[in-house]
Amino acid sequence: MAPLMPSEDPNSPKTRLLTLLNVSASRSNKKRCIDAVLQPEESGPRKKLNARKTAAVVEEKTTQDVEEERKSEKGESESEDEEDQAQGTEVSDTDSAYKFHFGPSPSILTDPARTSTLERTWTTTTQTYGALGQFASSMPSTASSTGSSFDDATASERLHARLRPTWSNHLSNLPPKSRSQHSSALGLLASREDVYHPHLAGNVVLHETWRRSAAAHGLDHVLKKSDIVLANNKKLKAREEKLKKGSKKGDAKDVEKDDAAKGKDAVEEEEIEPDQGFTRPALLILTPFRAQALKWLSTLSSSLPGKIEGEDRYKREFGLPEGASDKLKDAPRGTYAEDHVEMLSGNVDDSFRLGLRLTKRGMKAFTEFYSSDILIASPLGLRLAIEKAKNHDFLSSIELCVLDQTDVMRMQNWEHVQFVMSKLNELPKESHETDFGRVKPWYLDGHAAHLRQTIILSRHETPEMRALYNKTLKNVAGKVRAVKRYSAVRVPEGVDTQFLALPPSSSTTNPVSEPDARFNFVTTQVLPTMLKSAVQSSGACVVVPDSLDFVRVQNWFRKQELSHATLSEYATGPEISRARQAFFAGKKNWLVVSERFWFYHRYTLRGIRHLLFYAPPAHPQCYAEFVAYPFSDKDVQPEDVTVRLVAGRLDALALERIVGSKAVGGLISGAR
Template sequence: MDTGNSPTTQLLTLLNVSAAKSTKRKRALGEQSPPSKLNKRRPVFAGVQDVHSSRTSSEEDELPTVKEAETDKGVESDQASEIGDVDVGADAEDETQDPYEQHFGINSSTINSTAKEAVDSKSWTTAVSTKRKLGSVAVSVPSGSSSPSSLANGSASISERLKEPFQELQAKLKPDQRDFQNDLLSIVSTYEDLYHTHQSLDAARVTREAIALHALNHVTKKRRRVLKNNERISHATKAGNPAPENIQDQGFTRPSVLIVLPFRSCALNWFDALTEHTPSPSYQIENRARFRREFGLPEGVVDKLAVAEPGTYPRDHVETFKGNVDDNFRVGIKLTRKSVKLFSNFYGSDIILASPLGLRMSIEKENNADFLSSIEILVVDQMDALTMQNWEHFVMSHLNQLPKESHDTDFSRVKPWYLDGNAPYLRQSILFSAYETPEMRSLYNQTLKNVAGKVRTIRTWAPVQVPADLEQNFISFDCSSLKDEPDKRFNYFTTQVLPAVMKSAVQSENTAIFIPSSFDFIRIQNYFKRQGYSYTVLSEYSSNQDISRARQALFNGKKSFLLISERFHFYRRYKIRGIRNLIFYGPPDHPQFYTELLSFPFLDEGVETSDVTCRVLYSRYDWFKMERIAGTKGASQLIKQNSM
């Protein structure tokens, strides 16, 4: 049987390549080394000294007193004198009680065969509890998991060097905001996954601050362990003794935190959140001017959203699209003892900020995703905005895979659970969205494998507010298979809904048809074209001239139908006059889109609610969307009627 492409064969190949590049002793695959009992650890800021085998001369200048002892990996090899230069203080608790050591230590107490089997078989025990400011949460734990629950633990383990700036930030917050941050930290600090399904605009900033602190805290502890071990190696070398045999403190590559974002403006916000936790004023941020230049607006450009009169655009649109909204970016951040270095090489970075498209471009360019092989914390922010981009650009399938190349890895220092292929079972995923979609829930249910468990927030929705006395006609169609749902919806719309509309002289004019899916939008557009209907379109690909013509054509009665894609409304948010009849081919993902479109007829003077019609086509698979429009209780009744 050919096993040339098996993970074991690939790993052996990497080991052989790495051994050929170095005279250092390599840990043989399967060799067991007894764990060392290190001294109690002292907190230090993330990024303490970094030595990379391929670093430039300018990077060497930051270590004037250190003679580099190279490792094959290009990770840190600092002398003991560097450790002594670090002002650290003392830890209050033994390192064995530190959640980082319990979860990501050399002998992780979190992972075991029973928990792995439970995760693989989707055997989770779920209980609903209340987490103060986060509200109701569903906590899922695999059978055999020995990880302490955040609901019982309740407090975050933060390094002393990071506590002071964070406490200064919290002192400026309202009590509710502080409690919210503390609730977030109490969950993520135990390295459980977190899926926050109803992130509000008001909580966005304090959320970033808390999660940025957690990311920095994680890198702090990881790098501190490496420095401790570098010190041991240095002492052994100076004493003429063999290098310690039990030092395993690294992954295959250096980056350990990945933050996925939709736009450059979001990356700028996260960068500000990260640097708010750095000690000042001595801390240096290298390439800050370049970063702000490339991720902010060009000099002299005025942001029309920022200067628009209040109420011109909805608040969520302003918060999402103000600033630089380019969606193709990726930047590495390297943390050292006294600086944050932006635009560092991915393999020399600790944190990566990127968009899904930016990551895809990097992967295609390099023909591998090795820089994602050792990600230990994944943060995905504004997932609701990411759904409006191409979801297939997302890179979950590339995380924690065996690298294709060795990248000068010293395998004697790679943690055993990396070598065993268990990294996906320990990676922490932190997901934020303003609402849920089936794709998001599927990602949560099917892709996240963290044996420490996962927490999902639960929200009960109230019906959206619509103009008083406006009749909403919710029309269900029968569908028992998700695979057949697009065809069933199209057939019902073209054979039942549209013919009824065409029979009415009033409803077949001034009619807007809102279509959530881009694929359905093209399908309906082609159908209207074949049938010879009088229509015009507004899509995400419409130019400003196209938009102006389409709006005028509907308002002046030159066209009877206006087809609107959800992506168009998401990106443009135009107010459209001349609408009297609204047909929702499917409920919108964004609930505010529903209320906004229903308000458009009343932009014209003299329009009464009796002049406006509203039809919403839905199936049982539109549960999430219907819940946000009709409310949790109302949607349950509608879906139940549909299933009868």
Template sequence: MAIDTDTSITTSLLTLLNVSATKAGKRKLVEAEFIPAEKLNKRKSARFSEPEPTVSEDADTAGNNLEVVETMAQDEGPDDAEGGDAYELHFGLKPAVLSEATRASVDAHNWRTSTKREGKLGPTVLTMPESSKDPATNETPRIDILARLRTPFQSRQSKKNREQTDLQNDLLSTLSSRRDLYLTSTPLESRKILREAIALHAINHVTKKRRRVLKNNERLAHAAKANPNTEPPEDVQDQGFTRPSVLFLLPFRSAALDWYSAITSHTPPPAFQIENQARFTSEYGLPPGAIDKLAEADPGTYPRDHVETFKGNVDDNFRSAWIEKIYRKRKASKPSFVKVNLLMGHFRNADYLSSIEVLIVDQLDALTMQNWEHVKFVLSHLNKLPKESHDTDFSRIKPWYLDGHAAYLRQSILLAAYETSEGRALYNNSLQNVAGKIRTQRHWSPIEVPQGIEQNFVHFDCVSPKDEADKRFHHFTTQLLPAVLRSAVQSANTVVFIPSSFDFIRVQNYFKKHSGVTFTILSEYSTNQDISRARQAFFQGKKSFLIISERFHFYKRYKIRGIRNLIFYGPPDHPQFFTELLSYPFLDEGVEASDVTCRVLYSKYDWFRLERIAGTEAAAGLIKTT
């Protein structure tokens, strides 16, 4: 993922579903059309004018402005949810959960927690603002999806097994609460199933928001037609400052195609048409004639998680957005159909993030291997008051947008293969949903390693996370490394594996100046020639130490020969990396488990990583004994 240093913002993929009201003269209507007054700089009642003639469809795509010429769901009928529409209760004119007391609790980080099992999602932790009402413990799970979306989805579910269907239904039921959700462990075999359900939730959100806009348009048009001199209704605020309301934040272009497939699975032809599909697939897929070496490799050549992450177009340096426009084209005596328009565009400021109501961040674990500051940068600009008016009709903006309270209602959905400290910090500090937030839990078993290898976990004291990096470096350079260098056996054929890029550079500089031993490095910036030279020099014994960054292993997953001693400067984020590195010595002939040494340097702040390697119980014991 990349962000330019100029005023524009770049993420690996920003998927924005275009759902808000359109400007006058850009939309076909069945009945009289409401035309907004000239743009306002303050809130006041909307004005009326006679409808303009219908414009051609081509006018919708002309210029840089993205317009919805006509929408779906004008005749959806009553809301499906029993006991009131969950969308309206949370994102309506006066959200029931938004109050001064709940906002104060969120601002002061006054939360209360409880545990609960959410069906196939497993054990979860529910966090609610201290001042909010206790959720009903016997509430019946309910899926808040419109019938026209739910019915075909259920038809497709009938072809899945019961386990998959239950997982999707439990996920949709949880999402229907409009609480934030952090899925901290998403197995490979479940990711497609989860994407389909979350994509349905996003489309449902788009559709419901669009319905509200259309109903209010119709009310205003009828009121103006019945009596042009009367004041229009005042409860028609139904929009944000800008059109995009759903944001997908992803690490690679290939992930965009995965989500595209998930979304279009709910919008099949002939009822739906996709515009700009060829351009989208060409820019986010592989170039014509290109061969995906990972997908074509023999099974077992690369770990399965590596293949799933890096197959397809894995470019992470681009600036683009995917705008989806859903609208209905209606003609007399002809069946209606829905059209979806995909368009990649560029943005000059962060105002388009001001009205995001649903945030979906996928593959958090992969994003941590890129530049986490970019993720923090994007989240820091969500739901801020825009710097420009963007031709906004302020009489149609929801009051809580104008009050600057949108962040308290935004629903954030986070998905990760495993939990990291960065992800937990984001969950704890950046999610402000007054409806609450839910985090899944997992009990980890010890990871399998080659039998007979002695694993030595080396603890160092640290009382503050701010001092953790310095304390780790001090312990490594004054105690652990000198002990290794005093041994003739352990001071050769030794790999130092370093999770943090900052620590990697720091240790590399130390080896250059003070270690007095030969070494070589492998980092994510190493060229193919550098990699070949370093691996060969280490295997042949020309270099005693090999320093590897975790990002190198994440991106390349090379098998390293010649290892006899392993030093983990910190436990790796990905638990599979631990067992892989410990298995590499046995690539060489005649190596016994007793020939291999393993040291893991850790502190109490390595809990997430340690738990995935040693197991939940053993990790708790290691932390308690320190």
């Protein structure tokens, strides 16, 4: 490779891509799909990247040929489904929206639009999207229009032909309100804007609406992309066969002369527009547990007619083991909260990954990642796979990413989510037998992240999710965020409740220094006040939402040698029983509990009289249930219970769900 000029950035997409091409070409065991790109140009003007000489087509391999050779080298039998699907494939007019956004040269992908998304200069307005309600719609400040291309009336008509019957049948079995929500959700997703809905708590039906709509939209995307690729494969194959027939009558030079004689139009007809990414996977679905992945698999299979190869296996591996009982679902109704049963019933293993490939006859599960269209995984499972392989090229061409139950992923380990999202749409390290002549230009330029559509679904919103929405999503088509006005959580009347505002300072508004400021405030002002009271220094419970803060508070109690017990998500069954019993019997004066313990177990904790919330819990149900725990004991009156909640400006989202949208402003500013 020629030495870089001083002005060239070694980390620029252009430099990295040239390095990839040269490294890949130097490997003797790699297919030479990129030969045409690496060969020096002939005299004359520079040709299009994907332009091919008529006489040279015979020696080039199509993408389908490369795929067959790669599989044959591995000893695998090639399925005939895709080849059959290519026969008679016609690209319909319904893919115009797909081509507008994901075509070779999208008109919305301009330098000013990209700059606007990178600098986060958005024009935000409030809009109503059909039966879904109000959303905050953000468009790049350079966009000619501040509105979206939302159209729920024709969304179902624009679905791929294979999906329309099942979608129509599904809608016909729904009540009018749910039917309208499905149509609106599909219409919003079809606009290709990023969608963030963080208000699904307590609304299982609406959550299912989004899951079903996102599944149909994702399948529609993959099928339309596949149609274009297969149609181009068919054209290349027909051209190759034509050249082979012509070569029998004369040599290649004669064929080239004959084709040249046909004029410029014939040459243009033979050019194939770029239609691919670096790798095949286009849809990524992140979900926290195997049980939730099984719901996605069921939704995808019911949305796409045909046979699901590997269905028995994924039901076996993603469901409960044979003979196992589900204590949450099997328990009498009312034993556990409905949202707890919905979230944690079934197989709750959080390390998994699965590849799916669409075929003419339906769908095939457990396919190798680089031959898959859809990837379903947990953040942990995907991270482990990436770290083991030391490669994440299969994420380089993700065009649609769905994060479902994002609030649960935060309760697991948010760093895994950040890790996976940071790997999306990066330039690959290896060629993976890619025909670079068919790679879309915006992939080569490193702009795929500006066209990727991201869908984030959550029961509630946290600062981490808002930061992901604000900083990571760079779709030039825009993004929308659902908005909601909250009412105050219902708690027993007469309970002495105090909201303690963190002292206003730069440390309490800075995300980096805020944990230290909170810890100092609680340990120097709030806890000492409670310890001085003979009444409030026993039967007291401290609820800590964040795991790092929980460890810090736990260590403080140990250093102070205070009588206390702790309950975390890592506690074993015997440890939980001993801690609960010791606190209820009065053998321990303090109980320190993490919000994650509440999330995974939802035990009723008896013996509590005085509550201190180190910060507002992310789940408003957590606050309501802890305030109600004291009344599970006999003869407890509201005046016997006290509640203190420490909040700062960074807690506005969680506090709003507890005190309501009207009161949150005054409390954050320091009102008692």
